[in-house]
Amino acid sequence: MxxxxxxxxxxxxxxxxxxxxxxxxxxxxxxxxxxxxxxxxxxxxxxxxxxxxxxxxxxxxxxxxxxxxxxxxxxxxxxxxxxxxxxxxxxxxxxxMSITRNFFMGREPTVGWGPFKRIDWKYADRIAKQEMSKIGIDVRDPSQxxxxxxxxxxxxxxxxxxxxxxxxxxxxxxxxxxxxxxxxxxxxxxxxxxxxxxxxxxxxxxxxxxxxxxxxxxxxxxxxxxxxxxxxxxxxxxxxxxxxxGGAELESLDAELAEFQRSDREKKANSAAADQPTPKADGGNVDESAEKRLAGGY
The missing domain is CATH 3.40.50.300 (P-loop containing nucleotide triphosphate hydrolases)
Known part of the structure; x- marks a missing residue:
């Protein structure tokens, strides 16, 4: 320090x-x-x-x-x-407005005195171009x-x-x-x-x-x-x-996202298990939905 x-x-x-x-x-x-x-x-x-x-x-x-x-x-x-x-x-x-006008806005250099005072735009253009070139920006025309x-x-x-x-x-x-x-x-x-x-x-x-x-x-x-x-x-x-x-907030968010993912995996697993056909006693499989339709007469 x-x-x-x-x-x-x-x-x-x-x-x-x-x-x-x-x-x-x-x-x-x-x-x-x-x-x-x-x-x-x-x-x-x-x-x-x-x-x-x-x-x-x-x-x-x-x-x-x-x-x-x-x-x-x-x-x-x-x-x-x-x-x-x-x-x-x-x-x-x-x-x-031009680069020069923006550069000198409110602080324009002047020449002359009294009622003959006017802005020295040639000097202002030169300074604006010079200061921009110092930082590696080549301004071809400071009046652009x-x-x-x-x-x-x-x-x-x-x-x-x-x-x-x-x-x-x-x-x-x-x-x-x-x-x-x-x-x-x-x-x-x-x-x-x-x-x-x-x-x-x-x-x-x-x-x-x-x-x-x-x-x-x-x-x-x-x-x-x-x-x-x-x-x-x-x-x-x-x-x-x-x-x-915010480290604590990010940790809380990670925990919430992990819980969402776990819950989503459980739902998918339960859904897949429900879609599996029920095995018959002799080892065959029975389509429960088909049996229900036959029992109902359609």
């Missing part, structure tokens, strides 16, 4: 929505140059946690620290100014609509945008959930690059097979509570998967 100050830390953070407890006593530390994978099934509280980290929600209890200093963000804009950039699943992009890019490339535009504007903490909300194997590998490669550049990365996913290759640590959530945080060298992939899925 590193002895440096965590880039971002949560201490016993809880979030209530009226009588609903969405998060309960969550503690987590994320260091610069590391990837923390936040794992949990649907409804575990992952979305609420990242919205609390990024300033969308205010914690009901507990505190958050940024680089060792107490932090409380009134809105996502305050979190972004402090260096916490969140890439949500919808990416906050306009498909019909961002909707023409693949899902993985659009994720990389959103990540490159956050890094370019000075993010210290990069929060990625299910970035590989709707991607194929090749596109997911592009995103995972850039996550590894962001870690190498010294960013603290929080990678939210429910796919252990995507998380394990790039993770340095794991925090597991279940029904709004924490199952604990673990360093990668402390757990195996199978142990993480078992904790995330």
């Amino acid at each position: 590193t002895t440096q100050t965590p880039m971002i830390e949560m201490r016993s953070v809880s979030k209530h929505f009226g009588s609903v407890i969405a998060l309960s006593d969550i503690s987590m530390q994320v260091y610069a140059g590391e990837v923390m994978c936040l794992l949990g099934d649907n409804g575990a509280g992952k979305s609420t946690l990242i919205k609390t980290l990024s300033g969308v929600h205010q914690p009901t209890h507990g505190e958050m620290l940024l680089d060792g200093e107490p932090a409380r963000f009134k809105s996502p804009a305050y979190a972004l100014d402090a260096g916490i950039a969140t890439v949500f699943q919808d990416l906050a992009m306009v498909p019909l 609509p961002v909707g023409t890019l693949s899902g993985g490339e659009r994720q990389c535009v959103a990540i490159a945008r956050a890094v370019y504007f000075g993010a210290k903490v990069l929060i990625l909300d299910e970035p590989t959930s709707a991607l194929g194997v090749k596109q997911a590998s592009v995103v995972l490669r850039y996550i590894a690059k962001a870690r190498a550049d010294g960013l603290a990365v929080i990678f939210i996913t429910h796919n252990v097979h995507h998380a394990f290759p790039v993770a340095d640590a794991f925090t597991l959530l279940s029904r709004g509570g924490s199952l604990g945080s673990f360093r990668k060298e402390e757990v195996t992939r199978e142990e993480v998967l078992n904790m995330m899925a």
